[in-house]
Amino acid sequence: MNRRQILRDALAFGSSLALANTLPTVASAQRRHGGGVGGASKALVPQCNQFFVGCQAGKYELTQPNFPQVAAANFNLLTPGNEMKWTKLRPTPDTFNFTDGDWIVNFAQQNQMQVHGHNLCWNSTANPAWFKTTLNKSNGKQYLTDHITKVMQHFKGQVISWDVVNEPVVPWSKRPDGLYPGPWIDAIGPDYISTAFHAAAEADPKPLRILNCYQVEHDTPDQDRGRANTLALVKKLVQQKVPIQAVGIESHLNATTPLAGQKFRDFLSEIVQTGLQVLVTELDIDDTEVQGSPADRDKIVGKAYHDYLAQFKGISNLNAVIFWTISDKFDWLNTAKDPKLKRMDGQAHRTGVWDQSMKEKTQTYDSIRSVLQTLC
């Protein structure tokens, strides 16, 4: 299959769906560029075939003033922050709750956006509490396979791509392979990754299957190791014919930590050489250490977005850039419990392209829009 063909097929499939009429359509999109409300033209999306520019949002954000209009006007892809995680979908070991996930899918369909599913499997502590008492070595594989099967079949034809395995490698792992320790490693071992991809391919072969990777963008010893461990894993999966199709680069960046530059571009090239597609899946900029006035901070954050994205010029296998935090108002950094994410001056972060009142930061917006034009 040539580049972008998998997403193209999935798009063609998704666009043939009848749109549900149960949710409010965004009636008056606030756009500066692009075509009519809900039309195929989205203001931030470059005018080229099958390139996706997405945003992360949950049901909460999408029912607040102005946010849904901005999302619908600018993006052709939507990913739910939490609504498709195990925490939401699996209140108990034996039950599924698709209410909020369906709400997200309906919002997207009503507003001509595709859905990127996040995520089918993550070793994080952000899993249902019942994992601790229920998951074990004898049932782990079955739970993982059943979940992936049921969830992918439920959303069949409605989700264009899935983060099948989220954050396989983390910098703070004490394992020699760098894998994220957690419930799936405990219950299944490192093969949880191949188990998940095989289950996904079996459940619904259409959506793009992504390994969503974390902390590989900066020039730090931790991230040097992260890139090496991630590449080793990707190559091993490809060699073992595990049905992985793409690598997601999360891209939660820090405005005051240098980018890895050539080391990052080499990392991308090596992924491309394996034949896999590349997506930027969770882009935002942490400005915890950035000093200065709000205007100064916006300039630094805007430049960080631009400079990071510019590195993807010429990466032909890139077909999506998804922004995780489009507005200062709904910023996970502001609500995260980690004290390292609190600003010394007590002010809120300014990571968004839109501010607290959903007003566009024009310079940031324009520079992101122009760099996106160069990526396809």
Ligand code: G3I
């Ligand atoms: O909805 C409940 C609310 O009912 C409750 O009162 C409140 C009390 O803490 O919690 C609310 O849930 C929180 C949820 O976000 C919605 O706001 C969870 O505690 C909180 O853990 C959860 O955080 C999410 C985090 O992943 C963990 O799942 C963030 O929103 C989300 O942005 C973040 O996203 C991750 C990606 O999935 C993977 N990559 C990194 C990225 C950023 O950390």
